[in-house]
Amino acid sequence: MTETLILAAVLVPCLIVAIVFHEVAHGWVALMLGDPTAKEQRRLSLNPIRHVDPIGTIIVPGALALFGGPIFGWAKPVPVNARRLDNPRFGMMAVAAAGPGTNLLLALVAALFIGVIGGFALNLGAALPEWVMTAFGAFVLINAFLAFFNLLPIPPFDGSHIVGGLMPRRWANQWQKLQAMGMLVFVVLIAATWAFPDARWIENTILPPVEWISGFFFSVANGIAGVIGG
Numbered sequence: 001m002t003e004t005l006i007l008a009a010v011l012v013p014c015l016i017v018a019i020v021f022h023e024v025a026h027g028w029v030a031l032m033l034g035d036p037t038a039k040e041q042r043r044l045s046l047n048p049i050r051h052v053d054p055i056g057t058i059i060v061p062g063a064l065a066l067f068g069g070p071i072f073g074w075a076k077p078v079p080v081n082a083r084r085l086d087n088p089r090f091g092m093m094a095v096a097a098a099g100p101g102t103n104l105l106l107a108l109v110a111a112l113f114i115g116v117i118g119g120f121a122l123n124l125g126a127a128l129p130e131w132v133m134t135a136f137g138a139f140v141l142i143n144a145f146l147a148f149f150n151l152l153p154i155p156p157f158d159g160s161h162i163v164g165g166l167m168p169r170r171w172a173n174q175w176q177k178l179q180a181m182g183m184l185v186f187v188v189l190i191a192a193t194w195a196f197p198d199a200r201w202i203e204n205t206i207l208p209p210v211e212w213i214s215g216f217f218f219s220v221a222n223g224i225a226g227v228i229g230g
Helices: 001-032 054-066 087-125 131-149 157-168 169-179 182-195 201-205 209-228
Strands: none
Touching: 001 087, 001 131, 001 182, 054 169, 087 131, 087 157, 087 209, 201 209
């Protein structure tokens, strides 16, 4: 039980950082493309308090960590007003892609960092503490998972906005109506995951690309450590 609590204490902060940067990225890209709504509502801050949803950012991922489920969560969505964007159709696609893109960038930065400090540790004939390796490994995996999970083309995920922007306009209007029911769709998905665990839809759809990109990032870290430590 103690080890599980320690693991949760490592994973939840990693998740909070990943989610906060994800949401702020949406707001910054929206601002660059003409929509200052997030700035006006003071949501471009990296202060977690402005973004944390007690249930989605703390309780749900903490419970999943305790029960061995896939670690994911959500924050209070950064407000974006498509009508204030210079090009609403392209703008919403770019704003949506900014979140997952930022998560992948965070995962890469973490891999580069652990590779560098691991290489210097090898030069000194030392080994990094296990909790450091666990924390950075978890940070890479969580960011990779959030990126690909949010790229699912299902409302209300970011992928649905990207798909909507690529659709012909006559279909996009109907797609927007479905996006309006996004939270209901999300609740149904979560319920289905718990009700039919043998379906393993997360494992079958999300984990393959997550494992591939995480493996690439870890190989980058090992390569850098080998070069510096060699």
